Amino acid sequence: MEKTKKSLGAYFGEYAAFIALLLLAVVLCCVSPEFRTASNFLNLMRQATFNGLIAFGMTCVILSDGIDLSVGSTFALSAIICAEMLVNGIAAPLAIIAALIIGTALGAFSGILVTKGRLQPFIATLITMTAYRGFAMIITDGKPISKLKASIESDFGAKLFETLGKGSLNLGSFKIPVPVIILLVSLAIFWFMLTKTTFGRKIYATGSNIKCANLVGVDTTKTKIIVYAISGFMSALAGLIMISRVDSAQSILGQGYELDAIAAVALGGTSMSGGRGKIMGTFAGVMIIAVLNNGMNIMGINTYYQSVVKALVILIAVLADRKR
Amino acid sequence: MNIEMKGIDKSFGSNQVLKDAGFLLKDGEVHALMGENGAGKSTLMKILTGVYTKDAGTILVDGKEVVFKNPQEAEKAGIVFIYQELNVLFDLTVEENLFMGKEITKGFGICDKKAMRAKAQEVMDKMGVNIPVTATMSDLSVGQQQMVEICKALMADAKVIIMDEPTAALTASETRGLFEVVNALRAKGVSIVYISHRMEEIFELCDRITVLRDGAYVGTENIKDIDLDHVVQMMIGRTIGERFPKREVAVGKEVLRVEGLSSGKLFKDVSFDVKAGEVLGVSGLMGAGRTEIMHAIFGNIHRDAGKIFIDGKEVNIKNPRQAIAAGIGFITEDRKTEGLLLEKSVAENIEITNLGKVANGFVLNKEKQNAIVKKGIEEFRIKCFGPDHECNNLSGGNQQKVVLAKWVYTDPKILILDEPTRGVDIGAKKEIYNIINEMAAKGVAVIMVSSELPEVLGMSDRIVVVHEGKITGILDAAEADQAKVMTLATGGSL
Numbered sequence: 001m002e003k004t005k006k007s008l009g010a011y012f013g014e015y016a017a018f019i020a021l022l023l024l025a026v027v028l029c030c031v032s033p034e035f036r037t038a039s040n041f042l043n044l045m046r047q048a049t050f051n052g053l054i055a056f057g058m059t060c061v062i063l064s065d066g067i068d069l070s071v072g073s074t075f076a077l078s079a080i081i082c083a084e085m086l087v088n089g090i091a092a093p094l095a096i097i098a099a100l101i102i103g104t105a106l107g108a109f110s111g112i113l114v115t116k117g118r119l120q121p122f123i124a125t126l127i128t129m130t131a132y133r134g135f136a137m138i139i140t141d142g143k144p145i146s147k148l149k150a151s152i153e154s155d156f157g158a159k160l161f162e163t164l165g166k167g168s169l170n171l172g173s174f175k176i177p178v179p180v181i182i183l184l185v186s187l188a189i190f191w192f193m194l195t196k197t198t199f200g201r202k203i204y205a206t207g208s209n210i211k212c213a214n215l216v217g218v219d220t221t222k223t224k225i226i227v228y229a230i231s232g233f234m235s236a237l238a239g240l241i242m243i244s245r246v247d248s249a250q251s252i253l254g255q256g257y258e259l260d261a262i263a264a265v266a267l268g269g270t271s272m273s274g275g276r277g278k279i280m281g282t283f284a285g286v287m288i289i290a291v292l293n294n295g296m297n298i299m300g301i302n303t304y305y306q307s308v309v310k311a312l313v314i315l316i317a318v319l320a321d322r323k324r
Numbered sequence: 325m326n327i328e329m330k331g332i333d334k335s336f337g338s339n340q341v342l343k344d345a346g347f348l349l350k351d352g353e354v355h356a357l358m359g360e361n362g363a364g365k366s367t368l369m370k371i372l373t374g375v376y377t378k379d380a381g382t383i384l385v386d387g388k389e390v391v392f393k394n395p396q397e398a399e400k401a402g403i404v405f406i407y408q409e410l411n412v413l414f415d416l417t418v419e420e421n422l423f424m425g426k427e428i429t430k431g432f433g434i435c436d437k438k439a440m441r442a443k444a445q446e447v448m449d450k451m452g453v454n455i456p457v458t459a460t461m462s463d464l465s466v467g468q469q470q471m472v473e474i475c476k477a478l479m480a481d482a483k484v485i486i487m488d489e490p491t492a493a494l495t496a497s498e499t500r501g502l503f504e505v506v507n508a509l510r511a512k513g514v515s516i517v518y519i520s521h522r523m524e525e526i527f528e529l530c531d532r533i534t535v536l537r538d539g540a541y542v543g544t545e546n547i548k549d550i551d552l553d554h555v556v557q558m559m560i561g562r563t564i565g566e567r568f569p570k571r572e573v574a575v576g577k578e579v580l581r582v583e584g585l586s587s588g589k590l591f592k593d594v595s596f597d598v599k600a601g602e603v604l605g606v607s608g609l610m611g612a613g614r615t616e617i618m619h620a621i622f623g624n625i626h627r628d629a630g631k632i633f634i635d636g637k638e639v640n641i642k643n644p645r646q647a648i649a650a651g652i653g654f655i656t657e658d659r660k661t662e663g664l665l666l667e668k669s670v671a672e673n674i675e676i677t678n679l680g681k682v683a684n685g686f687v688l689n690k691e692k693q694n695a696i697v698k699k700g701i702e703e704f705r706i707k708c709f710g711p712d713h714e715c716n717n718l719s720g721g722n723q724q725k726v727v728l729a730k731w732v733y734t735d736p737k738i739l740i741l742d743e744p745t746r747g748v749d750i751g752a753k754k755e756i757y758n759i760i761n762e763m764a765a766k767g768v769a770v771i772m773v774s775s776e777l778p779e780v781l782g783m784s785d786r787i788v789v790v791h792e793g794k795i796t797g798i799l800d801a802a803e804a805d806q807a808k809v810m811t812l813a814t815g816g817s818l
Contacts, residue, residue, distance in 0.1 A: 198683045201676060205676050208668055212664060214644055275665070275668070276667060
């Protein structure tokens with residue numbers, strides 16, 4: 001009975017991001033023959049991976065009433081540490097795991113600044129964003145590290161490293177890129193975590209009303225630190241996929257990625273003050289940005305104009321979301 | 325100013341909140357507007373002041389039909405609504421608040437501070453209150469903030485002031501101050517619409533009373549002609565019998581004991597105990613430290629000294645998690661800021677204290693979730709569309725029932741309730757009293773902090789009285805009366 005109480009408007013609001021995505025895709029399919037090919041679709045999905053992975057972590061942070069500006073820097077720093085390890089002859093599996101652990105730790109440090117240090121999330125992660133980028137520059141001395149795959153000694157290690165960004169799963173004539181699989185598996189894990197676990201409830205409770213959450217026995221400090229750690233882990237994962245794809249790493253990787261991730265979360269209808277939002281919305285937001293970028297590139301629209309168009313779409317989506 | 329509202333209808337979506345509601349306000353009277361939570365009092369007043377638009381009906385002001393499109397228009401006509409959640413800018417000064425949007429200028433937008441201060445002082449003097457106009461709002465007490473709001477209304481030349489639960493957050497002496505101001509306003513010909521759940525106030529302050537029930541007009545009476553039972557019957561359509569239900573519970577052995585609890589300037593050397601099946605009332609003026617003592621027992625405020633014993637064993641509670649593990653449940657004073665995840669559903673709120681019971685390990689279990697939530701909604705008679713109903717849209721009484729449900733299901737040994745019936749209507753109040761009695765009957769040790777003396781006297785086995793952070797007396801219910809409690813609460817001795 002309670003389900004029928006929802007008005008059509010509420011349904012529309014809940015799936016607004018998907019409806020927008022659908023409309024956008026239909027329009028692009030109509031005007032561009034190049035857009036509507038299977039290979040372009042896979043390409044688009046692959047491009048969406050980086051922002052997607054980061055945005056999933058960002059969703060958790062924002063749901064807990066925080067924000068993480070350090071994702072782009074974490075992306076670069078973990079990638080560079082992995083690259084440095086590889087060129088210095090450390091086994092690939094070890095380097096990859098180490099980079100993921102470091103990414104998680106970098107995120108957790110932001111969380112500690114926010115909770116134990118009582119800094120505002122914006123300021124705390126502005127600090128870590130600046131610092132991590134600085135470390136990345138120091139380690140590389142500003143120079144790119146290239147030929148990563150060639151410097152891996154073992155065949156297995158080289159294969160593993162390459163698969164991360166360039167591999168694909170063959171399903172008949174259809175080749176699904178490994179990054180896309182990672183993206184979709186991550187989506188499933190995040191959906192499960194946020195909707196089906198007690199930890200998910202704790203994230204929502206913390207973001208919805210931290211005083212109340214504390215009083216009902218939620219360890220909000222722990223919850224927040226974990227959430228930032230998750231964000232750091234996802235940034236590092238995205239960073240690894242990136243260096244595997246381009247076979248090199250440099251300190252300016254991932255600049256501005258925090259903004260795309262926040263945009264995707266906002267597009268997906270998640271409240272910037274926490275407590276409200278869905279991972280599926282973020283996924284739709286990620287896809288909207290990816291489709292826009294891809295479509296405008298195919299149509300050969302000037303990159304300067306692309307930014308303005310992107311801003312407009314985000315504005316419209318967020319305004320529509322507020323109206324409900 | 326005469327106001328007549330006739331045949332007012334209003335629906336939100338499919339939910340009709342007012343049907344044929346009405347109200348007649350005369351010149352210079354204090355008119356109580358009563359009804360249970362959700363009866364439509366606030367909605368009716370919001371329609372009058374242009375916050376909502378009506379679906380049908382007429383509003384006559386001094387015989388002429390009017391429709392205010394927004395609160396500003398109503399204010400220009402002399403009708404001001406003072407909300408329960410005060411509408412003040414906490415970081416600004418009294419003067420800045422008073423003149424917000426209507427600053428006196430020397431031209432070119434330059435403020436004439438001198439003129440504004442003089443005007444502010446003049447209004448304050450007229451009301452007989454003394455609040456420094458240069459003080460920052462957040463430094464004032466709630467009572468003073470409310471006075472500033474009333475001053476603001478007077479500066480707008482208000483002929484009608486609507487007050488929604490004005491005394492809910494006031495101390496006893498602030499309440500007296502407010503009553504004096506209200507009486508002074510009435511003498512000057514200002515009409516007051518007074519919305520309150522506190523029956524004693526209505527009979528003391530008001531001239532006439534109008535009752536709404538389920539969105540419809542029930543009747544208007546002169547206060548002189550009726551008594552409390554009559555009002556209650558009008559409000560809920562039946563008599564509720566005994567206001568405070570009796571409890572036949574044998575008090576068992578001690579469950580909680582605190583010894584020498586102190587925390588900075590908040591409270592000092594607090595010692596008391598509670599036994600199984602006992603209801604211990606905690607009385608005192610607002611700001612006496614009652615709430616802080618409870619927060620300290622619950623581990624939410626640091627204590628400098630003192631010991632806490634549960635079942636005779638000393639426990640070291642440092643945070644709410646440890647308190648819950650030790651078997652304490654805590655229904656906090658302010659359900660909106662502390663008690664509820666307001667934007668979350670009834671289900672999520674009941675589940676959040678019981679995550680261990682609704683999950684297998686980390687993973688939530690739909691059946692277990694449904695079991696506990698459905699039970700809660702039925703047992704506590706929470707009026708909602710279903711488990712997914714957002715708590716924001718529940719009435720105060722139902723919100724409080726959600727808070728009760730989520731704590732009762734943690735099976736606490738000790739249940740602390742801080743102002744459990746604040747802002748709750750009389751029908752729901754009795755349901756809450758019944759729940760408290762049921763908990764006591766199960767052998768739970770209950771601590772009930774309350775500012776409403778009749779409630780403390782009617783419900784408690786023993787009464788602890790707190791004055792300025794110290795316990796000034798512990799009375800047995802049999803020997804306690806209003807005068808004794810007030811004497812102790814104001815620092816006197818018996």
